[in-house]
Amino acid sequence: MKNVPDTKLGKMYKEHIQHILDKNINALLDQYTDDATLISSFSKSPVIYKGRDQVNEHMQGILGIDGLETEIVFWAETENPETLMITEQITMTVGGEKSEMRFADSWVLENGRIAIHFAGMVQHPDGTLA
Numbered sequence: 001m002k003n004v005p006d007t008k009l010g011k012m013y014k015e016h017i018q019h020i021l022d023k024n025i026n027a028l029l030d031q032y033t034d035d036a037t038l039i040s041s042f043s044k045s046p047v048i049y050k051g052r053d054q055v056n057e058h059m060q061g062i063l064g065i066d067g068l069e070t071e072i073v074f075w076a077e078t079e080n081p082e083t084l085m086i087t088e089q090i091t092m093t094v095g096g097e098k099s100e101m102r103f104a105d106s107w108v109l110e111n112g113r114i115a116i117h118f119a120g121m122v123q124h125p126d127g128t129l130a
Contacts (some may be wrong), residue, residue: 003072008109009084010075019066021068027057032114041120058119067093073102082109 004010012031020029029052032038038049038058049058074087076116084107091100102123108116 001072003075005075005083007077007081009077013030013084013086018066020065023058023063023065025062028059028062030113032117034111036113036115036117038117052125055117060090064094066096067091067094067098071107082112083107084109 001014004014016031017026019031023033023076024121032052032055032126036051038055040047040049040058042061047058049055069091071089072086073089074085076085077083082103084110086105088103090103091098093099101121102119104122106118107114107119112113
């Protein structure tokens with residue numbers, strides 16, 4: 001992980017990525033509120049996941065990731081309300097194939113846990129923009 005600041009949310013982000021690398025979905029889910037909303041644009045059409053069970057369904061995709069490298073390109077956070085907005089350059093290996101893409105993630109936290117997560121693809125592995 002490159003360019004992650006040494007802040008409370010920086011530490012949480014590092015834990016988030018480590019949970020993905022460890023394929024520890026339960027620990028990842030524990031970072032979310034029980035009624036969290038995750039809005040994903042990974043499939044080029046928005047998909048909305050609500051609550052722990054549906055967020056868990058979305059997280060099953062991490063089980064196929066064999067390698068993940070992140071470089072923060074843009075980082076902004078606020079304390080009140082507690083929010084995070086980032087853009088990441090991602091290199092991941094899935095099924096033995098390496099792909100590069102750019103993600104945008106935004107978190108809105110409640111009591112230190114993610115209540116709303118916008119998980120977006122900015123640039124797909126084929127170079128197309130979202």
